[in-house]
Amino acid sequence: MKKDVMLLTGAGQIGMAIARRVGYGKKIVVGDKSIENAKTTAATMNNAGFDVVPMEMDLSSRTSILNLIAEAQKYGEISMLVNAAGVSPSQAPIEAILKVDLYGTAVLLEEVGKIIKQGGVGVTISSQSGWRMPALTAEEDMLLATTPTEELLNLDILQPHNIRDTLHAYQMAKRCNEKRVMAEAVKWGTRGARLNDIAPGIIVTPLAIDEFNGPRGDFYKNMFAKCPAGRPGTADEVANVAELLMSDKGAFITGSTILIDGGATSSYFYGPLKPQE
Numbered sequence: 649m650k651k652d653v654m655l656l657t658g659a660g661q662i663g664m665a666i667a668r669r670v671g672y673g674k675k676i677v678v679g680d681k682s683i684e685n686a687k688t689t690a691a692t693m694n695n696a697g698f699d700v701v702p703m704e705m706d707l708s709s710r711t712s713i714l715n716l717i718a719e720a721q722k723y724g725e726i727s728m729l730v731n732a733a734g735v736s737p738s739q740a741p742i743e744a745i746l747k748v749d750l751y752g753t754a755v756l757l758e759e760v761g762k763i764i765k766q767g768g769v770g771v772t773i774s775s776q777s778g779w780r781m782p783a784l785t786a787e788e789d790m791l792l793a794t795t796p797t798e799e800l801l802n803l804d805i806l807q808p809h810n811i812r813d814t815l816h817a818y819q820m821a822k823r824c825n826e827k828r829v830m831a832e833a834v835k836w837g838t839r840g841a842r843l844n845d846i847a848p849g850i851i852v853t854p855l856a857i858d859e860f861n862g863p864r865g866d867f868y869k870n871m872f873a874k875c876p877a878g879r880p881g882t883a884d885e886v887a888n889v890a891e892l893l894m895s896d897k898g899a900f901i902t903g904s905t906i907l908i909d910g911g912a913t914s915s916y917f918y919g920p921l922k923p924q925e
């Protein structure tokens with residue numbers, strides 16, 4: 649019997665937690681720039697009764713994304729997308745953050761939106777980081793939401809003289825993810841499909857551990873100590889949200905971003921995490 653396919657990009661902790669929650673009964677094709685990560689996740693999940701095939705793919709390349717989609721379609725129709733691939737401010741330079749997190753995500757949502765099965769669902773992972781930046785202008789939001797993917801990286805707001813550092817690049821990328829999800833959800837809707845975004849706070853994964861040990865380590869540790877929850881989150885808690893968004897219980901939710909950050913953003917604006925003037 650042919651199974652529906654889940655496309656999972658990013659074989660990290662968040663991606664795997666979501667795939668384990670909603671990927672039962674599906675063929676899961678997991679793409680990651682690190683084939684080792686893809687193989688490890690596939691092995692862990694196959695040993696737990698899932699049906700997973702690992703593939704090497706690079707989210708920053710349209711060719712690589714199209715190749716992953718074409719390979720996945722050989723197994724059946726793609727009815728689910730989970731995009732949890734990305735690089736953090738301590739892991740990569742500005743250019744790579746924009747190419748992977750901003751451009752790559754936009755291309756993936758666009759390309760999967762063209763072929764997603766009728767009634768299919770997708771989630772992508774942005775970040776609380778995008779919520780800390782001051783509001784952009786309505787025109788900037790519109791540009792991030794709707795500029796054709798191949799022109800996105802030419803936008804003036806993304807040029808080196810307008811990006812302060814890797815954290816700013818990450819924030820712009822994650823803000824763009826939210827806007828793209830809104831614009832793409834309209835297109836996905838013409839296929840009866842839904843697309844949403846989850847903006848996590850600090851979730852303990854290898855990516856976050858790199859941040860704890862990076863130049864902003866103290867900043868991150870302070871953030872979870874002073875957020876209302878008083879701790880970092882787990883990938884399984886992100887999967888709780890994904891499960892809602894991707895199940896029939898979330899049938900009226902599309903084009904949304906759900907913040908799951910233990911209240912860190914609230915504390916940043918109105919509590920002890922508020923930056924001192």
Ligand SMILES: NC(=O)c1ccc[n+]([C@@H]2O[C@H](COP(=O)([O-])OP(=O)(O)OC[C@H]3O[C@@H](n4cnc5c(N)ncnc54)[C@H](O)[C@@H]3O)[C@@H](O)[C@H]2O)c1
Nearest residue numbers: 660661662680681685706707733734775850851853855856
């Ligand atoms: N962990 C956190 O605290 C946190 C918070 C907010 C947002 N996020 C976001 O969640 C997503 C998943 O991160 P995670 O915490 O599970 O990290 P992780 O390090 O466990 O997984 C990320 C995966 O993405 C892969 N990857 C990196 N660049 C790639 C590329 N160009 N093409 C394909 N794969 C690539 C890595 O090899 C890795 O397997 C990222 O988008 C990250 O920005 C994480």
